[in-house]
Amino acid sequence: MSGWTSMILAVIGAGGVGAYCGGMLSPFVNEVVFVARGEHLQAMRRDGLIIQSGLKSSHFQGTFTDDFKTISQADLLLFTVNSYQTAEAAKSMLPYVKPGAVILTLQNGVDNEEILTDLFGRDQVISGIAYLNVKVVRPGVISQENVRTFVIGHLSENTQKHVEFWNNLFNKAGLNCSQSLNIVETKWVKYLWNVTFNPLSALKMATVGDIPDDAELRRWAEEILRETVCIGRALGVDLKQEAINEVFPIGERVRSHKPSMLQHREQGKKMEIESLCGYLVRKAQILGIEAPVIKEMYNSLLAIEEGQGR
Ligand SMILES: NC(=O)C1=CN([C@@H]2O[C@H](COP(=O)(O)OP(=O)(O)OC[C@H]3O[C@@H](n4cnc5c(N)ncnc54)[C@H](OP(=O)(O)O)[C@@H]3O)[C@@H](O)[C@H]2O)C=CC1
Numbered sequence: 001m002s003g004w005t006s007m008i009l010a011v012i013g014a015g016g017v018g019a020y021c022g023g024m025l026s027p028f029v030n031e032v033v034f035v036a037r038g039e040h041l042q043a044m045r046r047d048g049l050i051i052q053s054g055l056k057s058s059h060f061q062g063t064f065t066d067d068f069k070t071i072s073q074a075d076l077l078l079f080t081v082n083s084y085q086t087a088e089a090a091k092s093m094l095p096y097v098k099p100g101a102v103i104l105t106l107q108n109g110v111d112n113e114e115i116l117t118d119l120f121g122r123d124q125v126i127s128g129i130a131y132l133n134v135k136v137v138r139p140g141v142i143s144q145e146n147v148r149t150f151v152i153g154h155l156s157e158n159t160q161k162h163v164e165f166w167n168n169l170f171n172k173a174g175l176n177c178s179q180s181l182n183i184v185e186t187k188w189v190k191y192l193w194n195v196t197f198n199p200l201s202a203l204k205m206a207t208v209g210d211i212p213d214d215a216e217l218r219r220w221a222e223e224i225l226r227e228t229v230c231i232g233r234a235l236g237v238d239l240k241q242e243a244i245n246e247v248f249p250i251g252e253r254v255r256s257h258k259p260s261m262l263q264h265r266e267q268g269k270k271m272e273i274e275s276l277c278g279y280l281v282r283k284a285q286i287l288g289i290e291a292p293v294i295k296e297m298y299n300s301l302l303a304i305e306e307g308q309g310r
């Protein structure tokens with residue numbers, strides 16, 4: 001791969017995570033194409049992208065578009081749509097991704113990689129985790145608070161050089177990034193946490209700290225964790241006991257946090273139910289594993305979303 005400064009970066013889904021990363025990376029590449037839509041796109045076209053971080057507000061320019069043809073010259077593609085949008089966005093970009101371009105997904109969940117590699121092959125996709133707290137506060141404006149840490153890794157050894165490239169680019173832009181030699185396992189460790197806390201918090205409108213404080217909610221969370229570990233291990237993921245033991249202590253450190261699923265419910269937005277619960281329900285069924293609590297979460301959350309008119 002040539003130097004960063006000659007590279008074109010396309011952000012597929014320039015909402016919170018995508019626009020934040022695209023903006024931060026923009027001084028270090030030749031051009032950034034931000035793929036977005038709706039009012040958020042209109043605002044960025046009119047006023048550029050604004051990122052608010054603490055008291056600082058920064059302004060970024062780029063190509064703002066909803067036309068996937070515009071990504072055809074991109075060398076690097078950052079894939080940051082919500083997981084329920086993955087299949088549709090990936091199919092829309094498929095005809096325009098040039099040979100040799102590398103796609104990095106920073107989405108939550110563990111099912112997006114499967115969809116992307118089915119379409120693009122394992123040598124064109126790498127995976128990562130964003131430990132971030134960003135959101136679109138109003139069209140064209142992203143807020144970022146506290147952490148900004150990333151871990152990325154290959155899905156095929158042939159792409160390790162691309163991982164090193166992205167890792168250097170992120171660090172150059174001040175986005176603390178490290179590499180994992182087993183990104184699937186690293187993603188599952190974050191997934192264990194998300195599955196334990198997000199669905200329950202959305203269902204009960206509870207903060208992270210409310211869950212261990214209530215005996216019944218804690219018992220459910222423990223069951224969800226146990227079922228998820230069972231499914232993960234049956235899928236061949238080496239989930240270590242130390243990582244499992246850390247799930248509740250991490251929850252204690254972020255007691256007042258409202259997981260993204262709860263935030264989405266409160267805002268009347270679609271929740272990542274399929275990626276967090278549906279995926280596990282389907283895998284459990286294929287593997288012949290009992291997962292009654294996850295199944296219950298899944299059905300209850302779908303009913304809530306249905307009730308919201310979706
Ligand atoms: N926000 C955070 O702090 C973190 C989020 N994540 C994960 O990152 C992923 C993205 O989250 P986040 O950035 O918050 O989500 P956002 O909803 O803010 O961003 C996704 C963006 O992609 C756009 N989009 C989706 N499909 C298309 C399409 N076909 N064409 C054009 N634009 C499209 C959406 O538009 P529209 O709104 O119109 O659908 C939206 O603007 C999720 O998996 C999330 O769990 C991970 C860590 C932290």
Ligand SMILES: CC(C)(CO)C(=O)C(=O)O
Nearest residue numbers: 132133194258259260261
């Ligand atoms: C890590 C954390 C808590 C960051 O918001 C998250 O992934 C979520 O809320 O879904």
